[in-house]
Amino acid sequence: MKRKLWYLLTGLALMGTLAFGQAEVAEVVTEAAEAVEEVAEEVDYFTDAKQLAIAIDNLFLMICAVLVIFMQAGFAILESGVNHSKNTVNILMKNVMDFSLGVLLYFFIGYGIMYGDGNGYFAMPSVFGPTEVAPAGEYTTAAQVEADFEMDWSLFSTQVDFLFQVAFAATAATIVSGAVAGRMKFAAYLIYTAVLTGFIYPLSGYWTWGEGWLDAMGFHDFAGSVIVHAVGGFAGLAGAIVLGPRIGRFGKDKTPMPGHNLTFASLGVFILLVGWYGFNPGSVLTFTSIDAIQNTMLVALNTTLAAAAGAVFALITSWILDKKPDLTMALNGILAGLVSITANADIVTNMSAIIIGLLGGILVVGGIKLLEAVKIDDPVGAWPVHGLCGIWGVIAAGIFGGAPMGAQIAGAIAIPLYAFVTMFILFSILKAVGVLRVSEEDEMIGLDLSEHGQSAYGD
Secondary structure: OHHHHHHHHHHHHHHHHHHOOHHHHHHHHHHHHHHHHHHHHHHOOOOHHHHHHHHHHHHHHHHHHHHHHHHHHHHHHHHHHOOOHHHHHHHHHHHHHHHHHHHHHHHHHHHHHHOOOEOOOOEOOOOOOOOOOOOOOOOOOHHHHHHHEOOOOOOOEHHHHHHHHHHHHHHHHHHHHHHOOOOEOHHHHHHHHHHHHHHHHHHHHHHHOOOOHHHHHOOOOOOOHHHHHHHHHHHHHHHHHHHOOOOOOOOOOOOOOOOOOHHHHHHHHHHHHHHHHHHOHHHHOOOOOHHHHHHHHHHHHHHHHHHHHHHHHHHHHHHHHHOOOOHHHHHHHHHHHHHHHHOOOOOOOHHHHHHHHHHHHHHHHHHHHHHHHOOOOOOOOHHHHHHHHHHHHHHHHHHHHOOOHHHHHHHHHHHHHHHHHHHHHHHHHHHHOOOOEOOHHHHHHOHHHHHHOOOOOOO
């Protein structure tokens, strides 16, 4: 159709040459070209190749978002496996509500803060957050497409962009579940997860991915070692401190309370590993150029290498210290390697990824031993894995990836401190009004029966 229009308008231009003088020819041709361009835009605003690239980018990002959401299952199984069986329903319920309540609050409030207008330090959401994350419908012009597709450089649907972002918000919230397991009231947990996903996480995200003050400094946290994981890890640390340890956790024999199902725990970690291929490679965000393909594959391999190195060196470290190979330490080592590489997977070499992962594996063992020494009860090691290794990840981006070290240090301090202080205040308020911790009797019975009236495994 374009060709026919061009022939027609060119013919008209030639006729204009005969009918008028040379002075009018240029004007006629210009008008003809503009008409062709306008009609072409109405009829075929993208080439077939461009439409295919847009389709692939959006489909790939949707798949990555689903993988990140699948991580919720990994967290749920891991956390329930390393805790007492009498608290299984409670842990599963918290994971369900982290996702469900978090999605709604991030939609109405959090997304608007994280990607809204502000002064670099604070942003306020518009009414109903992302405001129609979504005008979708029949497109007839390129302008209509671009109005509905948020990112000029990649043409992502605002729908899939929100889906990917909300999966990250839910991940930050659910990290805390394991750190406070076995003694927090369910109502208090709902208050916590609402505040974190609606306000706390989005504001730290605004400082960075929302082009706030840390982004202006050049801070690099590719997929959220600090922005996502350290926020959850330090929020969990605050909760564990204010709550205090589980009854009997630091008795005379100082024996850790064993998990009831390490098969579940192992399966949960492998689910998280699979989900991380949405978390990290998905954060490349565009996949249809040669550079994007290369970067996606680099990120995927670096993620794998760091996870493997973390597991091996966490096992070696704990074996030396405790004289026996500890499965839970190896599992935490995988997660430590994953968190450590999340900030820098796009800018470091394969060998650097191994070094980053192995140091993360050593750090996680040290972090667990430190919490035991100061008698802070973190049943799943949420702070050593997500908090400590999250900080290491952004520092490693400066050491191995060339990110500006001043900005990396600023982000490594500001975001965890912000998450810890705000959550410490919230948990302290909940404790002061008597809604934070269950009674001693309820804790001994187990939260499944005392809080939910259900048992995970029947009578």
